[in-house]
Amino acid sequence: MHLDHLEAEAIFILREAIGEGRAPVMLFSAGKDSAVLLHLARKAFAPLIPPFALLHVDTTWKFRQMYAFRDQMAQAAGMPLIVHHNPDALAQGINPFDHGALHTDLWKTEGLRQALGAGGFDMIIGGARRDEEKSRAKERVFSHRNAQHRWDPKSQRPELWSLYNTRLSAGDSFRVFPLSNWTELDIWTYIAREHIDVPDLYFAQMRPTVLRDGQIFMVDDDRFLLRDGEQVQPRQIRFRTLGCYPLTAAMRSDAKTVTDVIAEMRQTRLSERAGRLIDADPAASMEMKKQEGYF
Amino acid sequence: MDIAPEKPLIRLVTCGSVDDGKSTLTGRLLYELGAVFDDHLAQMQKEGQVDFAALSDGLSAEAEQGITIDVAHRYCETPAAKFIITDAPGHEEYTRNMVTAAADADIALILIDITRGISPQTLRHIHICHLLGLRRIVFVINKMDLVEYSRIEFNDISVEIDRLIDRLGLPDGCVIPISAVFGENLTQHSARMPWYDGHPLLQALLAPLPQKRVFDGFLMPVQYVARAPNDRRHYMGQAISGRIRARDPVVILPSGQVSRVAQLAGPDGPIENGQSGQALSVQLSDDVDCARGHVIASADTRPQMADQFEADIIWMQRSGLIPGRAYAMKIGAQWVNVRLAAPKYLVNVQTGDQLAAKSLGMNEIGRVVITIDRIIPFVPFDLSHYLGGFLLVDKVSNETAGAGMIRFALRRAQNIHWQGTDVTAADRARQLGQAPKVIWLTGLSGSGKSTIANALDRALLAQGRHSYLLDGDNIRHGLNKDLGFTQADRIENIRRVGEVARLMADAGLIVIAAFISPFAAERSMVRDMLPKGDFCEVHIDAPLQLCEARDVKGLYAKARRGEIKNFTGIDSPYEPPQNPDVYINTDQTPVDQAVALILEYLAH
Known part of the structure; x- marks a missing residue:
């Protein structure tokens, strides 16, 4: 019942964004939320191909498997895929080992602003959910951004009765979130119901790992800089969320199937983003990053 | 294994005044239902105690000020149902956010602090929830711990609430004594209040709701x-x-x-x-x-069609409702243009009384007659929020100015028929051999509109074109002699001129209109009345000092002496066009060159 309701709501929001927008685009990061969003977009416009491109703002530091998954999904959907790399971050060799918060700032926030500016997009559809994080819990479904891509949480537009005020002044845009009311558990039960493909990284396997600051990281390629005394060891792990691999902690798990993952999630006492190091920096909270243009 | 047991979805909104404990209740309820993760709980610790409000006050400004500014959406479930809890801000200033939180809710939890009783802001929220048609209103008497869980104090306030329910005609609600901080009477019967014989909060939320009324047909x-x-x-x-x-x-x-x-x-x-x-x-x-x-x-069960309605409106924009001004309106999946009359009445949210009013200010609620520029299908708000509710949007700033609920149609489409004509606008234009246009000259008094308009009219005549000049002063001697210079009258002045210009353009003419027309919204209203591309906005610009120095009619001098009120540029604003089709600065551009610029624009 409630999954049907959430599905209908998401399709409604997608059709509204495309019906009202001039230049829509969908952000696609190859994670589970992206996979569900793409699945919904294909349903919303079937039998036609969704009338917009997928945009991946890449950092070059995602898990290798995510790149393969991304290309495969875009091809299966028959939708154009735009991949953007911030040329400044590339030239300066910005990476998560040496540059800390600057990595997210330049590759993701600045990269996103560049890509959106270049495309002149007015409806930017993303898979963010309100249950992920406390500032996201405050955000509208059609979330207004000014010409500098800034979010002003203190003057959001009222949002009632699925009637969205989609009127924009020149240069402004909307971030549109069809999955606003979905919880992490809804995402997984829907993945199970609809047999949606997601990267294997969400399921437990023996993987090469190191233990760092009490958390487990996967050594996805030879760019991983080992500190003194760190040893690569195989551990049975999976990921609850996927980001840049050196910044995304894994969890020990035996959950090898979607059903296992759902059972495990019903037991867990930790939040979804507990393993995302970029959230923990108090000087760069999600709210601040969002105000600057981060998704 | 049933991985996704299907359950009903119930939407709750927590309402009430500042500091009555809405965010604390939301946080505590989520905690009791096991929806708070350990790492989030750790972030909520303050001096050894858990600050439940911190869970939903997720913005840094909220944490700094200790208040709720905007709606938080939180999610939890029990074996029986899934809940979306929206935590509404209590401050009057953020009423539009409270309306956002309440609009789609099934149940309102009205929090009342037992030590402070029913506050004006609580009454406002009750009124709004009732207006929005929420199906159940539950009164939650909080902070019972501060009165030692006193039955007498609870009974006193219950009596007051019963009277309120009667007076406002609210749906039956229950009254529950709780302590949000200590979790008393939330999920289980409180041992501290053995005298209370009703349900704890959670059970009250799960009781079956009255059926939603819906439209019969598809x-x-x-x-x-x-x-x-x-x-x-x-x-x-x-x-x-x-x-x-x-x-x-x-x-x-x-x-x-x-x-x-x-x-x-x-x-x-x-x-x-x-x-x-x-x-x-x-x-x-x-x-x-x-x-x-x-x-x-x-085909057999159709909705009504109309273009004029009575509606309840909640005003949200800082500048108040301007009767006569055109606003954009979103209803269902369409945008239309709408004009609002002065309110029939304004609601005193404390008493429910209907008061006379000329406008609605921010956060005020009233009954208004609205007129749409076309006939639309609709159903009353009670039957559909999507096709009976609407947004009003400021056409210049694009801000949401208000939200409304259609109660009934005043003029149904079956009573008015558009008389079809055999000869079309295109036929007439072809006969005259020209493309009809409305050339709209806007600018301060004394900027040179009339001079340029006259010269343009002569130039068009010389070219063998069919044109007609509508001049502001002349129109006010005839068609609009009943209008003054208040904001509402100025808007009506432009609306009538717009309609006349539209008829003349429909007849194939090139219309030159020279009007101060100080407000961007009205110029845009005229643009919207005409076929796309037929409206040409010309900004006749000159510095105020220059216009005042020219003062052909001696009006600036009078305005400066206070003999004329609402004079544009002196005590009434002029909103210059942001992107005029033609821009003329009469300080630097002689009349013949100005005419040439306009003719050049018309030629392409």
């Missing part, structure tokens, strides 16, 4: 039209009421064309039956005029 506002090569068009939207089957006869509104469903598809492909709440894609057996915003309805 309704689907069209959100998107997809065109596939060599195939019928797909009309996509969500069914908001009724049922539909393949091959059913349907009507397209507002055109009234009738057709049949050729193919019906749901989210998983072709289906035989569709129903309310489903995302549908419909193909029709005939070629009909059906675009985004139109409504597909069952």
